[in-house]
Amino acid sequence: MTTPLWPAPVASAPVDAVVALPGSKSVTNRALVLAALAEGPGYVRRPLRSRDTLLMTAGLRALGVTVEDTPEGDWYVVPAPLTGPAQVDVGNAGTVMRFLPPLATLASGDVRFAGDPRSTERPLDAVILALRELGADIDDGGAGRLPMTVRGAGGLRGGIVEIDASASSQFVSALLLSGPRFAEGVEVRHVGTSVPSMPHIEMTVQMLRAAGVAVDDSEPDVWRIAPSALAARDMVVEPDLSNAAPFLAAALVAGGTVTVRDWPHATTQPGDQLRDLFTRMGGACEFTPDGLRFTGTGTVHGITVDLHDVGELTPLVAAVAALADSPSSLTGIAHLRLHETDRLAALAKEINGLGGDATDTADGLEIRPRALHGGVFHSYDDHRIATAGAVLGLVVPGVEVEDIATTGKTLPDFPGMWSDLLAPAQAG
Template sequence: MTTAPDRTTTPLWDAPVADGPLDATVEVPGSKSLTNRLLVLAALAEGEGTLRGALRSRDADLMIGALRSLGATITEGGEPSTLHVTPGPVTGDVDLDCGLAGTVMRFLPPVAALADGDVRFDGDPAARVRPMLPVLAGLRSLGVRVVGDGPDFPTHLPFTVRGRGRVAGGAVDVDASESSQFVSALLLAAARFERPLVLRHIGATLPSLPHIAMTVATLRDVGVEVDDSRDGIWQVTPGPIAARDVRVEPDLSNAAPFLAAALVAGGTVRVPGWPAQTTQPGAMVPDLLEQMGATATVEGDVLTVTGTGQVRGVDVDLHAGGELAPTFAVLAALADSPSRLRGIAHLRGHETDRLAALATEITRLGGRCEETRDGLVITPRPLHGAVFRTYADHRMATSAALLGLRVPGLQVEDVATTAKTLPGFDTMWLRMLGRTPEDQG
């Protein structure tokens, strides 16, 4: 369901038009996906750990607040992106605010099952339509009691996990067709279960496999034994979770709109800190941009993308990196030929129904964007200015800014929603263009 905010109360941001080729270096904060996985494991570890370069955004701060409520002590170091985490017994009789953060609402119910009492989950109105059944049913099959506000078993927020201080472990079948987070959620807490967890995915498709690979790699980095040698089956052996001092990689998916700006406006954008090896889906960005007409090179840890202002249409499968789809959908709307984005049916269950939202907003600007069973077909047409609604979805907002580089008069509704994963996005965007908020008026 795509529910737009009330435009009578939501401020509009005038998306700046590029007045020439770009020449910018953009420092991108830490990965939200890694930050929230590392926070969960640090809260369950044997001793005090430290995260350096952690993302500080609404999603990360919701995770920090929830873990504090569950008994962990989390303090800032010399700067907000340095977090010291001291584990404590997982405590119940608390209420957790999930906001609109999928990692909070899905990663923490298995942690809450280790608590000594009830843990109540709720979030933003838009969060109450995001699917939760696979992880909650998985917990039920492991002997954990979960209840909703009514007599039926809950499938969405709000719900209560009735922790008993322990989870036995065992075998569980999960349909993670709608989100890989359902797999990651159970894997992250499984080292604290009493017996090995054997998790089998039983759905027809499994999106965002890099995010599961990220979870497995992060678990192994803290000494947890994970067997993923069989497709669609994971086994986690109970054991200690090592405390670590770790630096968080930049968020490569948040870098995508900035790098794509070089393709739209022409010129060059550089992002330092690009990892040589990573499990982030954003690692797909350089290749995808090259398919659409850019050149991308890495020297040391700096990724440089250069474009001419010409964009080529593509036919790509984004099954492994669906979070990139909004960026590449709006690029496709500016291309010289039609594009097809495939393998992203699961985006209908994200912050909003992203497929419907993208089709609606690109069409509002005069473009042609049609939904398919598992994606979008975009046929470029001349675009005009209008209000681009964001549906409380941070990636809709960043994508609108990208379109605005070429479409005069485009106004972005609620650009502040980018604070979910990238606080200060609007200022970063202006700086990339060599401007300041004062220049914007």
């Protein structure tokens, strides 16, 4: 079957738009897990509704948790004893494939996990080994990957465990989120090279504390949680700041102004670092009563930066760098080879396919700007690669993005939002 191509719109004038982003995927899926483990019912308000979060709600429902839709678009979550047998489809969602197995150890009965073909290639062995060390019975056929079955015994001993989380911060967050419900709590000790995307672990810790859990993270690479109850409460989901990347990038490469509504003044989201990154690349931003206002001139500067903590921003930074007036060096992101696709190889190949000059290195990308031309920009079923192609298409006529629908993973109506972004410019 032929994958549809989306002709990326070209900006005929500077952009001038206000964007209301849907909720954060990272916050939404953490909030759902915490609500499912709470002492009583609660709401997850203003959640993201996308493939990844719908997979999470379906997984929780399969385990016996009630997740009801409200007329306001929120989710009302009613905890219940977790039960099997159950089947959980993780799709290709890292948060689902890593956050739900620890929770499944608390269920009574077998819980089978499977997903998209790519999910079987993504690392899960650190979580599997850690859960076994903490007392879980898991049948993965010795592969350390999906598919697998968690043989839930109604609880988990817990205790101290060493884990190599150098491939993904989600390995740590997965154990911390369910840790308060383990009989002995959990002490997670990271061994190995540095943990990528540390802001995501900080997000997990902050949300646990807000639920009344005492988290001791005073020692580097060690997180301690005593067994405790989680408070039932309402959790309001922030806008997904990482999803602001293509819209801010539009102002940067095409010139003009984009205002993102409700940008928080303080947050643990990695996407907040876009303010610094894109300012260094030639833009300017300020907080206004309407939100964060970002302005660009259409002139982009190259950047040398370690993106280890904010790897998810790499595809959009790389796209902007391909349009810069000087070279860029993006480092610290070897772990991106294990994401939805090998993002480093994919970005280099697709930028070069449009006439660019990009090289993927052991831990990053070297990008030397060249005049680009139109062509097909393959998405690899990766939402962030697809939005990178859309940004390039703003100023490079003839770019066609393969399977733009894959953006539905975190931005359910990206094509519509992109058209709205350009509408004032096209009208002008």
